[in-house]
Amino acid sequence: MDVCQMKMFPPGESDDTVVHVKVPGPTLTFQNIHYCVRENRGLFRKRGPKKDILRNVSGIMRTGLNAIMGATGSGKTSLLDVIAGRKDPRGLRSGQVLVDNMVVTSELRLTSAYVVQDDVLMGTLTVRENLLFSGNLRLPRQQYSTADKKEKVEGIIRELGLEDCANTKIGTEFIRGVSGGERKRCSIGMELITSPSLLFLDEPTTGLDSNTANSIISLLHRLSRGGRTIIFSIHQPRYSIFRLFDHLTLLHKGEMVYAGPSSKAIGYFQSLGYTCEAFNNPADFFLDITNGETSCSMPTEKSLAELYKESQFCNAVAEELKSTTGPLVPSFETNRKASSYVTSFFYQLKVVGWRTALNIIRNPQTSYAQLGMNIVFALLIGLIYYQMPKTLPEALQNRIGAFFFLIINMVFGNLSAVELFINERAIFVHENSGGYYRTSVYFLSKVFVDLLPNRIVPVFVFACIAYYMMGLKPAFTAFLCFALTLSMVSLAGVSLAFLVSASVSSFSIANVLIALPFILMMVFGGFLVNLNSMLNWLSWLKWASIFKYGLDAVTINEMKGQVFYSGNATLTGEMYLRSQGIDYSVWGFWQNQVALLGIILVCITLAYIQLRRINRWK
């Protein structure tokens, strides 16, 4: 059986004490990693000069706690992301990462666990519900029954000491939730569900007070003793945290200045002529050295990185990397299909749909606001156009004005839909790239759970109030056609908002992008300008106008079969429609619905494509 030697006690205090881990975690090696980026600059995104972020770094990470330290901007997170397969591979100029001698590709992210720096958890769900969500989607149903999953979640809650807050919500901007430390532990728990033997964490202690940071690293230390390889970047840990590290990688401007046992780091720098004062924290000492704030008693022309390359630590790593048997079958890649998703499409849809619905129920502000706004506008329109007369000219003027007002309200009233994919973008990217669910599952659950409470119900309430207050055609079928048209107009506006929402990551850009097509469509709707009198090369834009189809449909629905009076003279609805060049046949009415349906389908399909194209790389 494989046996891995590990320290149990703080370095320096009992260096020869070892613990035998019966099943060691994987060994991760990386060789000659050279990573660079090119920043796009200026208005036209001109490609800027090449910037080296990691310069030929090599190392070996074994079972235990492997810390990556360095000053800010030294490349800690970049190194972590590259070895975890999360950094955009286009920037990798050379080098490869092996896990147990197997070549790893970006698929490592489906078989390992990665805890991001900013916790991405659903704030409206409790700690237990979040963990169960992860368990339901990431544990194969063939091996784990519902009871097994619950048991596993309870085990993690106990292991992470989350018993007291298991039923507390994580917290949102409206709900006060768990503390920062509990949040971080829950994030770690979300990843531990799959019992990964390789765990990456990006700055797990940033933003936490020193005691909480201590408890998080102690927790990781305990987990590593169960046979896990834990690799994390960390800023400036206090001594009680630092002494728990087994292996230290120290970076400076993308180069390695030390990689080896953390217990030997002080000795190494002392051998270079640096003195660590009594009571100084070793972590501070190392950062002072890399920042040039500590003087050296043996000045040299060579940089710290060059000195490290000549050291026994670097040579030992190079020797070991040379003696590794070279890349074998890329196991992570060949298992790709099997490791992609462990649950079926419909099961994922059920679990993700349930979470989305729960999120809306517990965070109902948007739904209430949408309903409230529709009721207020319906009453307002109902009062302004109360029981419209059939006498001319007000019969026509009021009806056309009311319809324009209605359609504007249906389109612009759905601007809130632009937040749909922007709000949870970080959660989606993290969960989707972590293999929780398919993009289509997330898309469908978000779209359909949003549509019913936020779009269809409020529009129906609006139609009921406004239609009968305005005194439009009394036939019930006419009311149904009216409600259908308003719903279709609303859905067309919403689907365009979804497309914008899936395409950009900021609200301000989304608001600009959505306002522009809405205003253009309004101009080409047929109310503000007679479309037949317009320049030919410009008037084609009317075919893309939601307003035009909506206005035509409600006008046909109301006018057809009506007779208006002006003294002894009469005007039929058909005469009016003809004068406006509107086709009022049965198909003439339904072609507007078909066109609106077409706009909805095109926008929804493009929104889905955009969601798939979201950049998952860091």
Ligand SMILES: Nc1ncnc2c1ncn2[C@@H]1O[C@H](COP(=O)(O)OP(=O)(O)OP(=O)(O)O)[C@@H](O)[C@H]1O
């Ligand atoms: N995609 C990128 N595009 C441009 N520059 C990048 C990119 N990724 C990293 N960098 C740059 O590379 C350098 C190292 O970044 P990195 O985030 O790895 O540093 P860090 O040591 O983790 O810093 P911090 O402790 O502040 O998080 C920084 O100067 C950063 O601006």
